[in-house]
Amino acid sequence: MAEQRKYNVGLVQMRMGPDPEANLATAVRHIREAARLGANIVCLPELFRAQYFCQREDIRLFDLAEPIPGPSTAKLAEIARESRVAIIASLFERRAPGLYHNTAVTLNVDGSIASVYRKMHIPDDPLYYEKFYFTPGDLGFKATDTAFGRVGTLVCWDQWYPEGARLTALQGAEVLFYPTAIGWHPAEKDQYGAAQYEAWQTIQRAHAIANGVYVAGVNRVGHEHGDILGNRAEGPGLEFWGGSFLADPFGRIIAKASHDAEEVLMAEIDLALLEDTRRNWPFLRDRRIDAYAPITQRFLDPERGHAPDGEPK
Numbered sequence: 296m297a298e299q300r301k302y303n304v305g306l307v308q309m310r311m312g313p314d315p316e317a318n319l320a321t322a323v324r325h326i327r328e329a330a331r332l333g334a335n336i337v338c339l340p341e342l343f344r345a346q347y348f349c350q351r352e353d354i355r356l357f358d359l360a361e362p363i364p365g366p367s368t369a370k371l372a373e374i375a376r377e378s379r380v381a382i383i384a385s386l387f388e389r390r391a392p393g394l395y396h397n398t399a400v401t402l403n404v405d406g407s408i409a410s411v412y413r414k415m416h417i418p419d420d421p422l423y424y425e426k427f428y429f430t431p432g433d434l435g436f437k438a439t440d441t442a443f444g445r446v447g448t449l450v451c452w453d454q455w456y457p458e459g460a461r462l463t464a465l466q467g468a469e470v471l472f473y474p475t476a477i478g479w480h481p482a483e484k485d486q487y488g489a490a491q492y493e494a495w496q497t498i499q500r501a502h503a504i505a506n507g508v509y510v511a512g513v514n515r516v517g518h519e520h521g522d523i524l525g526n527r528a529e530g531p532g533l534e535f536w537g538g539s540f541l542a543d544p545f546g547r548i549i550a551k552a553s554h555d556a557e558e559v560l561m562a563e564i565d566l567a568l569l570e571d572t573r574r575n576w577p578f579l580r581d582r583r584i585d586a587y588a589p590i591t592q593r594f595l596d597p598e599r600g601h602a603p604d605g606e607p608k
Contacts (some may be wrong), residue, residue, distance in 0.1 A: 297570040302443040304470065305329030305337040305380075306513045306560040308539040308552045313522035315344045315359065319367065322384075323374050329559045330378035335443040338383040340515040340539075341451050341476040342397065345387070347535070350521040350528035352427040359523065360389035363400055363411060372406030379404050381441040383448055385474035387428075388413070397429040399448040399474055401439055410439035414450040415459060422480065422533055425452070438466035444564060451475045454499055454512065458590070464506035465579075470564055471502060475514040478535035492536055496548075504546040507573040509564055511541045516555055544572035 307325040311318050322343050329337045342348075344367060348356045361367060367386055375382050381403055388398035397414040413432030417425050436459050438447040447468030453459045454473050463471055477495060479488050496512070503510040516537035521528040539552040541562040550562040573579065589595055 298566040300444070300566045302335040302564050303333050304511060304541065304562055304564060305332065305334030306511055306539045306541065306552070307337060307339050308514060308516060308537050308558045308560060309340060309343065310517040310557050311343065311346045311515060311519065313346060318344050319370060323370065325559055326374050326380065326382060327378055329561070330380045332559065332561050334380055334561060336381040336383065336441060336446065338472045338474060338511060338513045339385060340513050341385040341474040342387060343385060343515070345523050346519045346521050347476045347533060348521045348523050349425045349428060350422045350533060352424050355524060356428070357395060360387040360395050363388050363398060364408060368400055368402065368408060372402055375402045375404055376406040381409070381443060383472050383474065385450060394430055395428055396432060397425065397450055399450050401441065401446065401448060404442045409441060410437055410448065412437050412448045412450070414453060416452045416456055418452045422530070436462040438463055438468035444469045446470045446472060448472050451477060454495065457502065457505065460502035460506055464508050468508060469566060469569060470509040470511060472511045473499065473513065475512055476535065477514060478533040481531045481534055484534065492538055496538070496540060500542045500546040500548070503542040503544055505578060507544045507569060507576065507578065509541060509543055509569070512539055514539045516557065544569050
């Protein structure tokens, strides 16, 4: 018999200003609103405490980082207990002097830290200079139990990698949450903007279909120049495209936010639908796990090829 359990998720799409404390206060307000609307699990955008500072390389910006547990997790734990919600929060983690991570923390309804996930894939593109700030994650891909359901957290650039989604889903995650900070270069928007957004949404919908899970992309909105600590990045800045959404295990978009406004997006997770989808599309059953060894290699030499057991010919 298919499991009948259901729960609600709240996806917070928000605009960030130059004051980290004001951004935290805004996030708290949105979490309370999501709880009032019936959310059981609330997810915030990537690095919600600041404008997106990775638009330049500035050693002073390491001062934004904090330990985990730390001030942000303490405040969010208080809100989790007060509102009886689980919270997924993306933070700039100071692990040790000179060692920093882009980290997603999952807090349970009692305020305890249920899981810490460190972003595995770190980009280095124009205005996304994350390799300067973040050490790649070393905790692996993770799923964790909350009071309402088992969820997985990945972060932004992880969205483009099916391996991360698969390994998280294989650990029993019912929902994959992707806290995100992604947007348009203003000069590219007219020519490439629609295609870029569609590609971003499509790859995550594909994760939902391939793994038979729900997938949530939770983005920020607003045109930012990385205003923080009294300075800003040079250049045109980034226009974060919002468009946060939840896809069901069939890949259908069941909730979607606008491209330019703060919103609390609400949607239902129905485990009966998850099981029914997997019964009809049994992709996990038909995986050829005996044939996938070469996936751990960086690239397969087309001249050498590989034998069926994964060993080089």
